[in-house]
Amino acid sequence: THWKHGGIVGVFGYGGGVIGRYCDQPEKFPGVAHFHTVRVAQPSGKYYSADYLRQLCDIWDLRGSGLTNMHGSTGDIVLLGTQAPHLEEIFFELTHNLNTDLGGSGSNLRTHESCLGMSGCYFACYTSPPACYELTMDYCPEL
DSSP states (O other): OOEEEESSOOOTTOSSSEEEEEESOTTTOGGGSBOEEEEEOOOGGGOOOHHHHHHHHHHHHHHSOSEEEETOTTSSEEEEEEOGGGHHHHHHIIIIISOOOBOOOTTSOOOOOOOOGGGTOTTOOSOHHHHHHHHHHHHGGGO
């Protein structure tokens, strides 16, 4: 394809969460010369407030293309299409304003995910969201 896909771009101190995409014909298609993907870690059970989703979309409308994929094949929220100079700003806003982290990508530890557990499943024998949180906190340095 016309896309270079790979880990040559990211945020300072992190090994994952950003999938670098560069077009091999930037002079012909300057609007998508870089079109990086940002993975955002989803909350346990995938419970979102409308306010959180509005804030996330506001960040992406300002710093990205506005294209999203709610829960791609990795389970993360996938924000499609931003330029390298915006990555640190997006990361700062996610971590400081939304209390959210980047998701895992590439050969790094992937993002943990849990089912709804007892909050939404009559057959659940275990409260899985807190377990997912503990695992995430324990393994997050592996990113």
